[in-house]
Amino acid sequence: MSVNIAAPRSQRLDPKYVRGPKSRGNFEMLAWLFMRLSGVVLVVLIFGHLFANLMTGTGINALSFGFVAGKWANPVWQFWDLALLWLSMLHGTNGVRTIINDYAEKHATRAWLKGILYVATIFIVVLGSLVIFTFDPCVAGSDLAQCR
Amino acid sequence: MSKTSSGTLYRGREGMWSWVGHRVTGVVIFLFLLVHVLDTALVRVNADAYNAVIATYQNPLMALGETALVAAILFHAFNGLRLILVDFWKQGTKYQRQLLWGVLGVWIVVFAAFAIRHLSLAFGGH
Numbered sequence: 001m002s003v004n005i006a007a008p009r010s011q012r013l014d015p016k017y018v019r020g021p022k023s024r025g026n027f028e029m030l031a032w033l034f035m036r037l038s039g040v041v042l043v044v045l046i047f048g049h050l051f052a053n054l055m056t057g058t059g060i061n062a063l064s065f066g067f068v069a070g071k072w073a074n075p076v077w078q079f080w081d082l083a084l085l086w087l088s089m090l091h092g093t094n095g096v097r098t099i100i101n102d103y104a105e106k107h108a109t110r111a112w113l114k115g116i117l118y119v120a121t122i123f124i125v126v127l128g129s130l131v132i133f134t135f136d137p138c139v140a141g142s143d144l145a146q147c148r
Numbered sequence: 149m150s151k152t153s154s155g156t157l158y159r160g161r162e163g164m165w166s167w168v169g170h171r172v173t174g175v176v177i178f179l180f181l182l183v184h185v186l187d188t189a190l191v192r193v194n195a196d197a198y199n200a201v202i203a204t205y206q207n208p209l210m211a212l213g214e215t216a217l218v219a220a221i222l223f224h225a226f227n228g229l230r231l232i233l234v235d236f237w238k239q240g241t242k243y244q245r246q247l248l249w250g251v252l253g254v255w256i257v258v259f260a261a262f263a264i265r266h267l268s269l270a271f272g273g274h
Contacts, residue, residue: 036235039228046221055262059269060211063202065195068188085185092178099171120182128185131192141195 031094038087045084066144069137078132085128093121162248170227173220180217211270215263222259226251 052071054060071077096117104110138147190198204210230247234240240247 036232039232043225043229046225050218050221050262054214054269055265059266060206060214061269063206065191065198068191068198088181089185092174092181095171095174096178099175124182124185127189131189134192136192139192139195141197143195 035091035094038091041083042087042091045080045087048080049084065142069135069142069144072132072135073137082129082132085132086125089121089125089128093117162245166227166230166248166251169223170231173224176217176220177224206270208271211267214270215266218262218266219255219259222255222262223251226255226258 053063072081097114100110100113100117104113137144187198187201190201205214227248230244230251233247234244
């Protein structure tokens with residue numbers, strides 16, 4: 001009487017109905033979760049960054065090499081800016097990756113655009129991290145008191 | 149919105165337009181971020197070179213650009229928090245429309261406060 005019908009996705013599908021290559025595991029879910037978690041942290045980090053640099057004292061008029069040196073003399077701001085760099089770059093890169101996946105229809109175009117994106121991201125993150133870790137208040141052109 | 153298809157418009161209204169706004173502001177912020185890390189990297193090269201580049205940010209015309217950038221950042225931030233509520237709060241999808249109006253209300257207030265302070269500093273002359 002009864003007929004056994006295999007449940008969908010029971011691995012007994014005709015191969016021609018199997019979409020795409022192998023599953024990428026949880027990557028897309030983790031990327032989705034990362035956007036939410038990093039987003040909340042970035043709101044705090046960026047609002048703090050904008051407030052400290054543009055809203056206090058004489059705001060943008062105070063920005064200079066000496067201002068940066070003063071901030072990075074404090075490890076809290078070093079860590080703040082490092083976290084800002086990493087989280088914002090990863091958040092932004094994942095956002096642009098999503099946009100490329102949505103709009104670039106040809107496989108080769110998608111691969112190229114994402115390749116360029118990842119190279120740019122690695123370059124910017126490595127460069128920014130090196131600048132924070134190797135900052136020298138007495139670099140060429142510095143007129144800070146302790147360098148004279 | 150009419151029930152029939154109209155061109156390439158998806159569903160329109162608050163849900164779609166907030167999604168469009170989130171994408172556009174996200175790309176703009178990301179492009180600025182790349183430039184901003186590069187200009188800050190000059191502190192490792194030469195203090196005078198860094199000061200010269202920062203001076204270009206300190207002219208009144210650029211202040212308008214900075215104000216527009218912060219408008220984009222504030223929208224992306226508040227709408228991002230709305231997205232989190234839509235995803236994780238039980239009533240989120242039901243109230244997504246009201247949440248967007250809340251986002252726009254908070255956005256206007258915070259943006260106005262920033263713009264008044266930043267533009268008066270930038271145009272005030274020091």
